[in-house]
Structures are given as C-alpha cells and as structure tokens.
Amino acid sequence: MIASVFAPWDDPTEKPLIRFKNVTKRFGNFVAIEDLTQDIYAREFFALLGPSGCGKTTMMRMLAGFETVTEGTIELAGQDIANVPPNQRAVNMMFQSYALFPHLSVYENIAFGLRRDKMPKDKLDARVSEMLKLTRLEKFARRKPHQISGGQRQRVALARSLAKGPKLLLLDEPLGALDKKLRQETQFELMDIQETTGTTFVIVTHDQEEAMTVASRVAVMDEGRIIQVATPAVIYEAPNSVYVADFIGDVNILSGTAKPAGPDKYFVDWGANQAPILATSERPFADGQECHLAIRPEKISITKDKPEEAENAVQGKVLDIAYLGNLSTYHVEMPGGKVIKAQTANTRRLSRRDITWEDPVWIRWNATAGVLLER
Amino acid sequence: MRRFALIALPYTWLLALFLVPFLIVFKISLSDIALAIPPYTPTIELTLFNFAGDEDLWWFQNISTYFSQISLAADRQALKVVMQGLDFENFIFLTTDSLYYKAYLSSLQIALISTTLTLLVGYPMAYAMARAPQEWRATLMMLVILPFWTSFLIRVYAWMGILSNEGFLNQILLWSGVISEPLTILNTDTAVYIGIVYTYLPFMILPIYAALDRMDDSLIEAAEDLGCSRMSAFWLVTIPLSKNGIIAGCFLVFIPALGEFVIPSLLGGSGTLMIGKVLFEEFFNNRDWPVASAVAVILLLILIVPIVLFQRNQQKQAEAEA
Numbered sequence: 001m002i003a004s005v006f007a008p009w010d011d012p013t014e015k016p017l018i019r020f021k022n023v024t025k026r027f028g029n030f031v032a033i034e035d036l037t038q039d040i041y042a043r044e045f046f047a048l049l050g051p052s053g054c055g056k057t058t059m060m061r062m063l064a065g066f067e068t069v070t071e072g073t074i075e076l077a078g079q080d081i082a083n084v085p086p087n088q089r090a091v092n093m094m095f096q097s098y099a100l101f102p103h104l105s106v107y108e109n110i111a112f113g114l115r116r117d118k119m120p121k122d123k124l125d126a127r128v129s130e131m132l133k134l135t136r137l138e139k140f141a142r143r144k145p146h147q148i149s150g151g152q153r154q155r156v157a158l159a160r161s162l163a164k165g166p167k168l169l170l171l172d173e174p175l176g177a178l179d180k181k182l183r184q185e186t187q188f189e190l191m192d193i194q195e196t197t198g199t200t201f202v203i204v205t206h207d208q209e210e211a212m213t214v215a216s217r218v219a220v221m222d223e224g225r226i227i228q229v230a231t232p233a234v235i236y237e238a239p240n241s242v243y244v245a246d247f248i249g250d251v252n253i254l255s256g257t258a259k260p261a262g263p264d265k266y267f268v269d270w271g272a273n274q275a276p277i278l279a280t281s282e283r284p285f286a287d288g289q290e291c292h293l294a295i296r297p298e299k300i301s302i303t304k305d306k307p308e309e310a311e312n313a314v315q316g317k318v319l320d321i322a323y324l325g326n327l328s329t330y331h332v333e334m335p336g337g338k339v340i341k342a343q344t345a346n347t348r349r350l351s352r353r354d355i356t357w358e359d360p361v362w363i364r365w366n367a368t369a370g371v372l373l374e375r
Numbered sequence: 376m377r378r379f380a381l382i383a384l385p386y387t388w389l390l391a392l393f394l395v396p397f398l399i400v401f402k403i404s405l406s407d408i409a410l411a412i413p414p415y416t417p418t419i420e421l422t423l424f425n426f427a428g429d430e431d432l433w434w435f436q437n438i439s440t441y442f443s444q445i446s447l448a449a450d451r452q453a454l455k456v457v458m459q460g461l462d463f464e465n466f467i468f469l470t471t472d473s474l475y476y477k478a479y480l481s482s483l484q485i486a487l488i489s490t491t492l493t494l495l496v497g498y499p500m501a502y503a504m505a506r507a508p509q510e511w512r513a514t515l516m517m518l519v520i521l522p523f524w525t526s527f528l529i530r531v532y533a534w535m536g537i538l539s540n541e542g543f544l545n546q547i548l549l550w551s552g553v554i555s556e557p558l559t560i561l562n563t564d565t566a567v568y569i570g571i572v573y574t575y576l577p578f579m580i581l582p583i584y585a586a587l588d589r590m591d592d593s594l595i596e597a598a599e600d601l602g603c604s605r606m607s608a609f610w611l612v613t614i615p616l617s618k619n620g621i622i623a624g625c626f627l628v629f630i631p632a633l634g635e636f637v638i639p640s641l642l643g644g645s646g647t648l649m650i651g652k653v654l655f656e657e658f659f660n661n662r663d664w665p666v667a668s669a670v671a672v673i674l675l676l677i678l679i680v681p682i683v684l685f686q687r688n689q690q691k692q693a694e695a696e697a
Contacts (some may be wrong), residue, residue, distance in 0.1 A: 066596055086599045099597035102695075103615045112611075116602030146695070164601065 005214060007231075008041035015078070017042040017168065017200055018063065023072035025058055025224075032058040034224040042167075042336035045194050045201045047211035055110070056204045059221075060170050063202065064093045077167065087116075092166040096173040100145040106156050107132075107141040110269040113164040131159040131288075134193060151182050158190075162197060171203040175210060187213045208248050212236070220244045236296075237351035241375055250329075251341050252300070254293040258285035258372070265373060268293050271336045277312050281372035295370035297343035302330050303362050304354060310364040316340065318359045330355065332363050397675070403463050404668035410553075418561055465669040475670065476651065479677065482649040485564065485639075486632040489571035493628045494621065496572055497579030502613075504580070505587035516584075519577050531641050538566050538642070562644035570638040575631065579624035586620025587613070608645045619692045626685035634674055650674055 008014040016039035025033040033055045040046045048056035061067040062074060065086030073080050081089060092113070100109050110131050114124045132138045135155040140148050145156065154174065161169055174190070175183045191214050191236060194201050203212050211218045212232040219229045220243075228240045239245035242253055254277065256270030266285055267276035270293070279293055307313050319339060320331040330342045342363050406415040469475045504515045514591060537543045538561040545557040560566050590613070598608035614621075636651030643649070650670065657667035 021645075064596075064600060086596070087602045087604055092599075092601045093597070095593045095597055097591060097593050099591060099593040100598075101594060101612060101616075111600035112598070116607070160601070 005034075006043070008044070009039070009217065014041060017044075017076040017077055018202075019073075020059075021073045021075070022133075023062070023074060024069045024070050025062060025067065027053075031224055033062075034141060036159070036224070036226060038219065038226055038229065040200065040202065042200050043198055045203070045214055045216045047215035047218045048202065048204045048221060049208060049211040049218050050206065051247075052206060054221040055224040056206075056221050057172060057239060060093070060172055060202060060204050063168065064091055064170055065089050087299075090167040091170060092161040092164055093170040094157050094161040094172065094174050096176060098145075098153050098177075100153060100156055100160070102145055104144075105141065106137060106143050106145070106148070108161045109145065109156055110163050112160065117164070127163060131163050134162070135159040150177055151186065154178060154186065155189075158193070161163075162193070162199065165197075168198065168200045168202065173205055174203065175207075176205075183210070184213075190214055208233075212248070220247055222247075238371055239373070242292050242294065242373055245371065245373065247282065250297050250341060252295045252297065254295070254338070254340075254370075256291065258289045258291045259287055260285070263292070265367065268372070271338065274336060275335075278367040279370050279372050280367050283372065283374070285372065285374075289374075292373045292375070293370045294373055295365060297329060297341040298334070298345075299369035300340065300342040300363050300365045302332065302342040302344060302355065303364070304359065306362050307364045311367045313362055313364040314340075315360060315362050318355060318357055318361055321355075321357065330361070332361060388497055400668045400671055402663050404465055404666075404672050406665045406668075407462070407464075408663050408665050413664065414662050431518055432545075453579060465665045466673070468666060469669055474648075475650075478648045478650045478653045479673070482633050482635075482650040485567060485571070485647075485649060486629050486635075489568050489575075489632050490625050490629045492547055492568055493572045493575055493579045494625060496622060497516075497576055498583055498621070500576075501580045501583035501587055501617075504584050505590075512588075515524065519580050523577065527574065528637065530574070531638060533571065534566070535561060538569065561642065562647075564643065564647055566642035567639050567647055567649075568643075570642045571632050571635060572601035574638065575628040578627035582627065583617055583620040587615040590616050604690075619688060622688045623685070626688075630678055630685075633678060 008016075018038075018040040020038045023033055023036045024031070036059070048059060050056050058067060062069055063076075065081070065084065069082055073082060075081065075102050076089070076091065101112065104112065107128055110128045111124055114127055119127070128141075129138075132141055135158055137152065137155055137159060140152060140156075145153055148156070149230075154177070158174070171190075175186050178186060187210060190201075194214075201214075203211070203214060212235075213231060217229055218232055218235050219226045220235065221227065222243055228235060228244045230238075235244060235248055239248065245251045246253065254268065255268045256268045259267040259269060259276065260265045261278065264280050264282060266279055266281055268279055268291060269276050277293060286293055301307075304313070314334050316329055316332040316334040318334045322329040322331075325346070327343055327345055330344075332340050332342055334340060340363060387456075402417065403415055406417045408414060409416040504512060504519075507515055515665040535542075540557045540559060540561070541543075544560070545554075548554045549557065560569070594612050594616070595608050598612045599605070603611060628641070630686070634651045634654075635649060636655055638650050639647045643652075654667055654670050654674070657663050657670060660665075
C-alpha cells in the first residue's frame with residue numbers, strides 16, 4: 001500500500017511544497033506567530049492543532065494571503081508568495097463559516113472561481129458536474145445555500161474550494177459546525193477526496209480527534225509556536241512534552257526525579273515513601289534530573305489481587321468509575337493522594353465487573369508503557 | 376381573541392387615518408366647485424344619504440351605508456343610482472389642461488433623478504459606515520440621524536442662505552477664485568435636487584447600512600480567494616447582497632420626493648414644475664377643492680405602484696431570511 005509508506009518528510013531529496021522560513025507575525029504588540037520554520041510536502045494532509053489563540057488560523061490566513069508576514073518568508077513551490085495577492089495564489093480556502101454566496105445557487109457557487117478564470121462554457125459545465133459528483137450534490141445544483149442542510153453546505157464549500165484545482169487547499173475548522181456523527185462520516189469523506197484529487201490539504205482544527213483521524217502529520221501549536229510535528233501515532237505514543245501529551249487524549253503525568261538504572265532505563269522517584277517507578281527512555285537523563293512520566297490510561301491494567309512479576313505495581317483505592325460503554329475508566333487513588341486513571345476495554349457483554357467503588361486494587365504497567373519527558 | 380385585538384389595532388389605524396381620509400378626498404374629487412364653506416357641492420351625498428346634523432359621525436354612517444348600499448345592490452337599480460351619482464368631470468378636466476400631466480411627468484423625472492443622486496451619495500457613505508471600526512459606528516449613525524433633530528423647514532431655509540447669489544457657497548467660491556461671477560443655483564432645479572438629496576439621504580443610508588452591516592466579511596475574502604479582484608468582489612458579492620437595502624432606500628426616497636412640496640416651493644424656481652406645488656396652488660390659491668382632490672387621487676394612484684413593489688420587496692426579503 002502506498003499510503004503506509006507515504007512519508008516525504010523523511011526523504012531528504014523531496015522538495016517541500018510549502019516552506020515557512022523564520023516566519024514571525026505580529027499584530028501590534030501581540031506576537032501571533034514567533035520565528036516559525038516548517039515544511040509541508042505535496043499530497044500531505046497536514047493538521048494544525050491547538051487551542052484557540054495559538055496562531056493556527058493566522059498561519060492559514062498567511063498561506064491564503066489575507067495576512068501579511070511581519071518577518072521571514074513563506075514559499076509555495078519554491079516561490080516567495082509574500083507579494084502575491086490572494087486572488088493570484090494557487091491556494092484556495094474553505095472557510096469556517098463556509099462563506100457560501102447566499103444569492104447564488106449551489107451550481108453558481110461552485111462555478112464562481114472558474115468563471116473568474118473565463119473558462120469556456122462546456123469545460124466549466126464539465127468541471128462543475130465533476131465537483132457535484134465528487135461531493136454527491138448533483139440533486140442540489142439548482143438550490144440556494146439556505147435551502148440545503150448544514151452537511152450539504154459544508155460539501156458545497158468543499159466543492160467550491162476544490163473546483164479550481166488548487167495546489168493547496170486550506171480548511172479552517174471545516175467540520176466545526178456539524179454534529180458529531182456527521183462529523184465522523186465527513187472526516188472519512190474528506191480523506192477520500194484528498195486521496196482522489198491528490199491535493200495538498202492543510203487543516204486547522206482544535207479537535208484533536210479530528211486531527212488524528214484525517215492527518216498524515218499533525219503539528220501541535222501553542223502560543224505562536226509549533227511544539228511538535230509528527231504522524232498521529234508518534235504524537236500519541238511519543239509526545240515530546242507534557243503539553244503535547246496532555247493536549248492529545250487522556251494521560252497520567254507523574255513528576256519526579258530520574259535515577260539511571262541500566263541502559264536506557266531509569267528509576268523515577270515520584271513521591272516520599274513510594275517505591276520508584278521503572279521506565280525506559282531513549283532520551284538521556286542525568287542523575288537527579290527533574291522528569292515527567294506520561295502514561296496513557298489504557299496502558300495501565302487494574303486487578304484485585306497483587307500481580308506477580310510486574311515491573312511497576314502500586315496499590316490504591318478506587319475513587320470513581322466512568323463507564324463509557326466500550327471502555328471503563330477507573331480513578332485510583334494511590335498512597336499519598338495522587339490519582340491515576342486506568343482504562344479497561346469491556347470486551348465481554350454483561351460480565352460481572354468485580355471492581356467497585358472504595359475497593360482496594362492493584363494497578364500495574366510495564367517499564368515501556370510510559371514516556372519519560374523533560375518538560 | 377387576543378390575536379384579533381392585535382391585528383385590529385394596526386388595521387383600525389390604517390382605516391381611520393388612511394382609508395377614511397382617502398374616501399373623503401375621493402368624495403370631494405367627485406364633487407362640484409361652489410362658493411360655499413366648504414367650497415364644494417357634494418354629489419354622492421345627495422344621491423345616497425341625507426345626513427346633515429352630526430358632523431362627527433357622518434363618515435361612519437357614510438361608509439357603512441355606502442357598503443350596505445353596494446351589498447344590497449343585488450338590486451341593480453340601486454347600483455345604477457350610485458353610478459350615476461359618480462361624476463368624473465374633475466378627472467376629465469385634468470386631461471384637458473397640459474399643466475397637469477406635465478407636472479406629473481416633471482415630478483416623476485425630478486424624483487427619479489434625485490433618487491439616483493441620493494443613491495450615488497448614500498451608498499459610499501453607508502459602505503464606509505459598515506466598514507468603519509465597531510466603536511465608531513454608533514457615532515457615525517448618530518451623525519446621520521442628527522439633522523432630524525432640527526426642523527425640516529429650518530434646514531431647507533438654511534439651504535436658501537447657502538445657495539443664493541450672495542450665499543455662503545458663492546462667497547467661498549468667489550473668494551477662492553474658482554469662479555468670477557456668482558453662480559445662480561437657488562430657484563433652479565439644481566437647488567431642488569440638492570434639497571431632496573440632502574433631506575432624504577438618511578432614508579437611503581440606513582437601509583443600505585443595515586444590509587451591509589449584516590454581511591459576513593468572509594464572503595469578500597472567499598470571493599478574493601476564488602480569483603476576484605477587490606473591485607469585482609464588490610460588484611459580484613457586495614452589491615447583490617445589499618440589493619434589498621438599495622431597493623428599500625430608493626423607494627423611501629422616491630415616494631416622498633414624488634409628492635414633495637416644500638423643497639420645490641422654497642428652493643425651486645418658477646420653472647420648477649412639481650405636482651405637489653400644483654396641488655397646493657389648486658387648493659389654496661384657486662380654492663378649487665374638487666380639482667385639487669382629483670390631483671391628489673391621481674398622485675396616490677401613481678404612488679401605489681412603487682409602494683406595492685416596495686412591499687413585495689420587503690416580503691421577499693423576509694421570506695429569504697426565514
């Protein structure tokens with residue numbers, strides 16, 4: 001499968017489609033983007049993920065041409081685009097509000113960009129039909145935007161921004177206005193369309209699940225900086241900081257000091273009168289260095305009896321149980337008051353769950369289960 | 376019952392202050408001129424009713440009897456009596472004197488030109504207001520409405536002081552050397568245009584501003600993103616989306632401008648022919664109430680066309696927003 005080996009960012013001979021080079025953007029005294037350098041490759045589905053105000057939308061608007069760069073350069077296919085106005089960039093944008101023209105039909109909305117290029121009638125007709133088919137909107141071509149549903153509007157916005165065959169498509173919170181179920185379906189549609197058209201997509205979102213689902217790479221941003229760029233799996237399993245680990249999914253963070261314990265192994269001293277935790281890390285830590293161990297709840301198992309031969313096992317008391325249907329999350333209070341979340345999959349239907357509130361339990365995990373972080 | 380009361384209120388208002396006065400005017404227009412007080416001899420009243428005494432009540436009874444008369448007119452004879460009673464000679468008279476249709480046409484022309492001018496001046500102002508920073512908008516809106524706090528008559532008189540041969544405008548132009556002879560503006564059609572544009576500008580600005588203010592800025596960005604220049608984005612997106620505001624503003628200016636009386640009398644010259652002025656002269660100078668009423672009825676009929684169009688536009692807009 002091609003998709004599984006799609007990793008142009010690991011290929012040093014590959015030329016990036018977009019290059020941010022030391023880009024800084026200031027609004028008055030406010031620094032929206034600070035000295036940012038990042039490459040994005042052709043055919044990528046690149047997600048900018050972060051809380052509101054982290055600068056992700058500013059990055060996108062600079063790509064579209066609606067904001068100028070204060071310092072640094074942005075290159076698109078090897079050309080500096082600083083002085084190219086938005087209407088001359090081979091970049092199209094799908095707006096968060098969709099920005100459909102209310103006075104034009106679905107057909108005319110999609111044809112809008114093509115008409116600006118003075119495309120001949122028959123070619124334009126063919127292109128719009130192709131877009132309508134791609135987004136399954138053939139039946140709605142004559143309708144006005146206010147006569148169709150939210151999901152359909154979203155697809156019109158997508159079709160309109162794809163119609164001109166841009167090198168780069170920018171999507172600003174494209175699924176934000178849809179309800180959860182529709183959003184999940186649409187995520188897969190987006191991926192299919194991205195694959196069929198071979199367009200490079202840059203998506204801005206604050207929804208980590210959405211970013212993880214659709215993106216080939218995710219950039220986690222905070223306060224105008226990119227904290228980590230990696231594939232969804234790496235972001236989840238090997239975050240480079242507590243911020244990233246905490247932003248993506250659920251995580252337990254145990255802070256303490258490191259003590260070397262053999263090759264790539266460290267003991268983490270995390271509390272007075274507690275047995276140190278054994279963890280592996282490829283990143284070197286000095287003796288006594290402050291460190292944070294991030295462990296996902298699903299990597300921690302919970303039992304009533306003391307496990308044998310566990311690398312890490314701690315006794316605690318069940319505080320809370322969150323039953324989610326497919327999963328149950330147990331909040332276990334450890335000696336000293338620290339609460340750890342452990343998750344188990346409810347693989348069997350209606351099985352009697354023998355762990356309940358206030359039960360003394362054992363939680364255990366392997367030395368490789370967590371990631372040891374400096375900050 | 377509550378719903379009925381709610382609907383009844385505006386309809387009673389319309390009935391009492393629009394339909395009833397109109398019927399009175401219509402009745403007078405069918406009457407004959409007479410040297411009396413009031414200066415006409417009613418023709419329908421004589422054939423239909425014999426109410427004399429109670430002045431306050433007569434129109435109530437007038438109408439009720441009139442309608443019952445019509446409903447009873449299954450008896451055709453009765454209807455014939457009514458029809459014979461209607462005397463359209465005043466309307467026929469209007470067609471015999473070219474003064475009247477010339478005045479109507481000239482009013483239409485002046486109203487059309489001044490509406491266009493108001494649009495040309497008002498649109499950029501509304502656009503600038505809608506684009507202004509949020510904290511300025513209330514102030515700008517205030518400035519647009521502010522002239523209404525002064526009497527309309529005083530403001531028009533003020534224009535006489537500005538536009539006359541020795542007025543401020545000529546003084547400034549002479550002083551700055553742009554002209555060597557004073558311009559004659561007052562008592563010409565130009566002065567009427569200036570007066571109408573000045574007076575009715577807020578009626579143009581406010582609906583256009585409301586339409587532009589509601590518009591989502593990302594639509595312009597989307598148009599630019601899809602290959603529009605700033606200018607073409609304006610023509611292809613901003614103008615169509617403010618269309619309803621433009622139409623509303625144009626009607627709000629056109630309708631009162633058509634029957635305008637004060638501005639042409641004070642600022643216009645002897646050559647300025649407007650139906651409002653003719654109406655005034657018929658009524659007060661000639662004391663010919665029946666002909667004056669006929670002029671007013673025709674004016675209303677001319678106005679009904681744009682008013683109906685305006686209503687339809689409003690309704691369509693409401694439907695589109697629903």
